[in-house]
Amino acid sequence: NPNRLETVLKFRNTQITYYYSKEIEDNSSNNISISYYLVLNNGLSVLYENEKLTFMEGDQLNQMPESTKDYVLELLPNAELLAFYYNTADEEKPATYDLYFKHGLNIELKTDNTISYYSMTILLIDNLPIKAQNFIASEAKNLQLTDFWYNSDNNKEAWNISMSGDRTITLKSDFSLNSMADYEISATDLTDLPVNLIAYIRNNYPNREISYFLKEYSEIYTEIVYEIGLTDGTTLYFNASGEFLNELRGHTKQLTKPRKNKPTKKIRQKFIKPKSKTHRYW
Numbered sequence: 001n002p003n004r005l006e007t008v009l010k011f012r013n014t015q016i017t018y019y020y021s022k023e024i025e026d027n028s029s030n031n032i033s034i035s036y037y038l039v040l041n042n043g044l045s046v047l048y049e050n051e052k053l054t055f056m057e058g059d060q061l062n063q064m065p066e067s068t069k070d071y072v073l074e075l076l077p078n079a080e081l082l083a084f085y086y087n088t089a090d091e092e093k094p095a096t097y098d099l100y101f102k103h104g105l106n107i108e109l110k111t112d113n114t115i116s117y118y119s120m121t122i123l124l125i126d127n128l129p130i131k132a133q134n135f136i137a138s139e140a141k142n143l144q145l146t147d148f149w150y151n152s153d154n155n156k157e158a159w160n161i162s163m164s165g166d167r168t169i170t171l172k173s174d175f176s177l178n179s180m181a182d183y184e185i186s187a188t189d190l191t192d193l194p195v196n197l198i199a200y201i202r203n204n205y206p207n208r209e210i211s212y213f214l215k216e217y218s219e220i221y222t223e224i225v226y227e228i229g230l231t232d233g234t235t236l237y238f239n240a241s242g243e244f245l246n247e248l249r250g251h252t253k254q255l256t257k258p259r260k261n262k263p264t265k266k267i268r269q270k271f272i273k274p275k276s277k278t279h280r281y282w
Contacts, residue, residue: 014040017082017104039082039100068097071113075129079105103127118150131175132159139180139215140192143167177224179216185209194242197226201236208232221245 019038035049064072064084072081085098096116097109104121120127125136125145136145140163147162156178159171166184171177190198193213201210214227218237225245226238237245 017041017102018100037083041102064097068109068111068113071109072099076101076105077130078126101127114152115150116152118152120148123148128161129159129175132161132171135169135171135175135177136161136163140167140169142191177215177217179214181212181214183212185211185213193226194238197228197238197242197244200238200242200244201228201230205230205234208234215240 017039019036021034021036023032023034033049035047038046038048040046080102081099082102083100087093087096087098089095095111097111099107099109101107103124103126105127106117106119106121107115108117110116123145125133128136128145128148136143143163143165145161146164149160151157151160155173157170158173159169159175161169161171163169165182167180167182169177169180190210201208208230210228211231212229214229215224216227217223218225221237221239224240226240226242228236228238230236233249235248237247239245
């Protein structure tokens with residue numbers, strides 16, 4: 001088949017990121033054929049229909065409504081949009097946009113530009129919103145991304161990020177800090193703490209090590225603070241600038257990792273027949 005040969009030659013060094021198929025019924029002959037829409041890891045889109053290949057490199061972003069396009073550009077200014085669906089409202093859920101980006105990122109947006117689903121099949125910091133990327137670059141620059149999930153039901157724990165070294169970060173829906181904690185301290189972890197905070201501990205508690213740290217908003221101090229646990233059970237508090245605030249002795253805090261509440265929606269994959277109210281933008 002010439003088309004198969006062309007496929008092999010053109011895509012020898014590429015992989016399929018995802019593909020979508022649909023049945024096409026010919027009413028005159030009562031025949032049913034299947035068309036395939038493929039997205040490759042080099043960003044190229046391919047339509048295989050009636051034994052013919054069509055290579056598609058259209059500008060998907062500019063086919064979206066202006067306000068949604070602006071929101072996407074603000075959220076992910078460097079991401080490459082490959083394709084999107086518009087799902088009309090039904091009795092169970094409102095109308096949504098289903099967006100697919102390069103490197104396995106899938107986002108579902110409501111028409112008011114609120115996120116209902118955010119997931120990635122390839123775990124990359126570049127797949128996070130730019131404001132989350134900036135937070136990591138500032139607060140956890142020496143660590144690797146190990147897990148991520150988005151919680152659309154909780155404003156305080158919207159963006160849940162796990163990093164190497166047992167670092168956990170939760171950001172609110174507006175990307176402000178909810179909490180950041182480290183449960184297994186290493187020398188790398190200490191580089192993300194203020195220099196004067198580390199110096200204060202070394203000067204005043206020379207025979208003790210840091211067992212954990214927690215950074216979050218304190219109702220007592222009405223500001224973002226560091227809570228530092230030492231190996232002897234002493235707990236120290238510092239402000240965001242690393243200035244000492246208070247000490248509690250004999251206070252051992254039992255930290256628990258945040259419960260994962262990952263979304264159940266699946267990435268759109270092979271052989272999924274669209275609902276009658278689903279419109280495909282190609």
